[in-house]
Amino acid sequence: MSYQIITISREFGSGGRTIGREVAERLGIPCYDQEIIEKIAEESGFSKEYIEDKGEYANHKSWFANAFASSGTSHSASNQDYLWVLQRRVICDLASKGPCVIIGRCADYILEKDYKCLKVFIHADMEKRKQHILEHYGERKESPEKRLKDKDKKRETYYKYYTDTEWGVAKNYHISLDSGALGAERCVEIITEIYKQAQE
Amino acid sequence: MSYQIITISREFGSGGRTIGREVAERLGIPCYDQEIIEKIAEESGFSKEYIEDKGEYANHKSWFANAFASSGTSHSASNQDYLWVLQRRVICDLASKGPCVIIGRCADYILEKDYKCLKVFIHADMEKRKQHILEHYGERKESPEKRLKDKDKKRETYYKYYTDTEWGVAKNYHISLDSGALGAERCVEIITEIYKQAQE
Numbered sequence: 001m002s003y004q005i006i007t008i009s010r011e012f013g014s015g016g017r018t019i020g021r022e023v024a025e026r027l028g029i030p031c032y033d034q035e036i037i038e039k040i041a042e043e044s045g046f047s048k049e050y051i052e053d054k055g056e057y058a059n060h061k062s063w064f065a066n067a068f069a070s071s072g073t074s075h076s077a078s079n080q081d082y083l084w085v086l087q088r089r090v091i092c093d094l095a096s097k098g099p100c101v102i103i104g105r106c107a108d109y110i111l112e113k114d115y116k117c118l119k120v121f122i123h124a125d126m127e128k129r130k131q132h133i134l135e136h137y138g139e140r141k142e143s144p145e146k147r148l149k150d151k152d153k154k155r156e157t158y159y160k161y162y163t164d165t166e167w168g169v170a171k172n173y174h175i176s177l178d179s180g181a182l183g184a185e186r187c188v189e190i191i192t193e194i195y196k197q198a199q200e
Numbered sequence: 201m202s203y204q205i206i207t208i209s210r211e212f213g214s215g216g217r218t219i220g221r222e223v224a225e226r227l228g229i230p231c232y233d234q235e236i237i238e239k240i241a242e243e244s245g246f247s248k249e250y251i252e253d254k255g256e257y258a259n260h261k262s263w264f265a266n267a268f269a270s271s272g273t274s275h276s277a278s279n280q281d282y283l284w285v286l287q288r289r290v291i292c293d294l295a296s297k298g299p300c301v302i303i304g305r306c307a308d309y310i311l312e313k314d315y316k317c318l319k320v321f322i323h324a325d326m327e328k329r330k331q332h333i334l335e336h337y338g339e340r341k342e343s344p345e346k347r348l349k350d351k352d353k354k355r356e357t358y359y360k361y362y363t364d365t366e367w368g369v370a371k372n373y374h375i376s377l378d379s380g381a382l383g384a385e386r387c388v389e390i391i392t393e394i395y396k397q398a399q400e
Contacts, residue, residue, distance in 0.1 A: 011371070123371045170368050170376035171211070171323045178374040182394065190390060194382065 002199040003118040006101045006191065007108040009167065012151040013129030013136075015179050016122030017103050022188045024101040027195060032094050033103040039090045040083065054083050056104055057154035084162055108173070109163040118198070120191055121168065121176040128180030202399040203318040206301045206391065207308040209367065212351040213329030213336075215379050216322030217303050222388045224301040227395060232294050233303040239290045240283065254283050256304055257354035284362055308373070309363040318398070320391055321368065321376040328380030 006023060010016020017033060024031030040051050091102060091110050102111075108119045124132070130144040140147060159167035170176050175194065177187045206223060210216020217233060224231030241248050291302060291310050302311075308319045324332070330344040340347060359367035370376050375394065377387045 121370050121376075125371075168370050170321050170370040170373065171325075171378070173370065173376070174378040174381045176321075176370035176373070176376035178371070181374045186394065186397065190394075194386065194390075197386065 002116070003195055004099055004115045005095055005107070005111055005117045006120060006195060007111065007117050008101060008103050008120050008122060009108055009173065010104065010122040011124065011129065011148075011168070012155070013132040013148055014122045014124040015132055015184050019122055019179060019184050019187050019191070020101045020103045020120075022184075023191045023195075026188065026192050027099075027101075029099045029101065030097075031101040031103065032091075035094070036087065036090055036102075036105055039093075040086050043086055043090075044083065046079075046083070051083060054080055056106075057151065057158055106159060106163055109159075109165065118175070118191070118195055119173045121170075121173040122179050122187065123168065123176065124178055124180030202316070203395055204299055204315045205295055205307070205311055205317045206320060206395060207311065207317050208301060208303050208320050208322060209308055209373065210304065210322040211324065211329065211348075211368070212355070213332040213348055214322045214324040215332055215384050219322055219379060219384050219387050219391070220301045220303045220320075222384070223391045223395070226388065226392050227299075227301075229299045229301065230297075231301040231303065232291075235294070236287065236290055236302075236305055239293075240286050243286055243290075244283065246279075246283070251283060254280050256306075257351065257358055306359060306363055309359075309365065318375070318391070318395055319373045321370075321373040322379050322387065323368065323376065324378055324380030 006020070008016050008020035008023075010020075020033070021031045037048050037051050040046070041048050044051070046054075087105055088110050091105060091107050092114075094100065094102065095107075095111050095115055108117060111117050112119070126145060126148065129148050133144055133147065142150075156167045159165070165172055175191070177190065179187050182190075206220070208216050208220035208223075210220075220233070221231045237248050237251050240246070240251050244251070246254075287305055288310050291305060291307050292314075294300060294302065295307075295311050295315055308317060311317050312319070326345060326348065329348050333344055333347065342350075356367045359365070365372055375391070377390065379387050382390075
């Protein structure tokens with residue numbers, strides 16, 4: 001019954017990335033996050049910023065329309081599809097090296113057929129997420145709420161398009177936690193404990 | 201930061217009711233489930249079976265259409281609304297008595313403004329739920345899968361209609377657990393632990 005991989009899906013600003021890293025640290029296994037971006041950058045020649053954005057977020061106003069355009073001439077959609085294929089391969093390669101934590105990037109969907117994954121979703125309420133992004137990324141022209149809603153929408157759209165399942169729906173994860181209400185430390189403990197108990 | 205109430209929302213066949221009862225037992229607090237039905241039955245004169253069905257499930261083919269019919273003559277919709285008001289009152293009365301676990305019936309939505317609730321959602325995959333309902337309720341004319349999908353749809357519709365929020369979406373709960381993958385015992389431990397730690 002032991003898990004091979006922990007996948008952390010998360011709302012932007014929920015602190016899911018930090019929670020994933022801390023879980024990996026406590027379990028003594030690697031956490032893949034920036035490594036994925038770096039590997040895709042190496043193989044594709046695209047910048048890390050471009051990959052970071054295109055590898056998880058669909059621009060639901062332009063890209064999504066392009067993706068369904070009948071002309072098939074959209075470079076944006078083609079790049080996105082190309083990055084999806086690369087991302088999939090990089091994630092499969094990393095997973096094959098042994099137990100690990102993988103942050104985002106549809107790893108839950110990509111790996112679930114071949115690995116026993118503990119699928120985690122981290123979320124928090126709007127106020128907590130606003131605080132988090134202001135502390136971590138500072139003020140921007142757009143309000144924190146607008147930035148969060150926009151990111152949510154893009155991530156949801158991207159996930160739906162490539163996996164045909166719903167992002168953030170409880171039944172698609174083994175465990176979903178409100179990091180704002182429970183606290184990041186408690187989330188780390190719960191995930192670590194579930195993983196460890198299953199290895200026994 | 202201590203919680204006053206634990207609300208357990210659950211998919212039919214996920215064992216959420218049993219998990220809720222066990223949590224209450226370990227915490228030494230009451231669990232309200234059948235008590236709610238009994239109190240509504242006393243006050244309304246309706247049978248427990250009728251309340252059990254109408255107090256959580258919308259018949260999305262007939263009732264939902266009736267609820268929006270312009271004639272306003274639907275007795276079915278009126279009974280449902282009447283039961284909603286009664287259910288709301290009974291749940292508020294029970295909550296006012298002190299810490300407790302409440303199973304289903306939109307208690308998460310009804311109580312969250314006035315109480316510090318730990319909102320839990322329990323789900324499981326289709327295979328585990330099929331096994332569960334066959335063991336607990338036996339064979340019926342309709343396939344287990346059809347029964348489960350029908351119940352899910354009705355519960356989702358009912359919840360959406362009365363609370364205007366989405367049932368089963370992770371961000372509406374503090375913690376969502378897959379009882380099939382994690383096991384009921386592990387779910388009980390996690391919920392009990394979160395509640396106890398918050399009291400400290």
